[in-house]
Amino acid sequence: MRLKNLLTAVAAALVVTAGTLVVASPAQAVDCDHVWYTDESDSIGSVDQGGRLCFAEHGDYVYLTDYDADGYSVVLDVFMDGTGQLLYTLRAAGAGDVQTANAGDGIAFHNLPEVNIRFRMYLTKSGSGPVGEVTHVVNNDH
CATH class of the missing domain: 1.20.5 (Single alpha-helices involved in coiled-coils or other helix-helix interfaces)
Incomplete structure (x- = not known):
């Protein structure tokens, strides 16, 4: 007993x-200040394409998610907006794959400067160019 x-x-x-x-x-550890999705109007034969970006300014947390098993990867390019300098690129490949970056992860360019930051997110598949592209600029003042 x-x-x-x-x-x-x-x-x-x-x-x-x-x-x-x-x-x-x-992916649940911080509150997102900004959330964006790939542009579903750029049809690639499916209305459920599946790219999501979450950005939290305090700590520069970036979560890039591929949430659809459609053979497409989600790519994120992060630029300094004024100069156009590419700071880093993330790629999430496969449904449920989440790629992350933040100021404290030890990679220098993940600690974003306190300026306007441009995020370019799109879908890609072997043999195709970028589709579903969205671009957003954020004044990273935290």
Whole structure:
């Protein structure tokens, strides 16, 4: 009886721990100041193309998500808007793939300067050019 109670308690603790890990996943860790999607009007034969960008200014958190299993990858180019200097590129490939960058991850260009930053996001597939492109400029003042 005692062993059964112990095993029940351990199982309950594991369920609670697993639930906590799911809730606190990296894509949920910050509130997005800006959220954008690939332009669905640039049809590639599917109305559900699937690129999403979340940007949180404080900490320069970027989450790029491919949320559709359509063979297309989502690409993000991050530029300094005034100079046009490419700071970095992320690529999410495959449904559910999330690529991240932030000021504290140890990669110099992920710590964005406090100027206007241009985000260019699009879909691409082997043998095709960019489709569904969207561009947004943010005054990164945090």
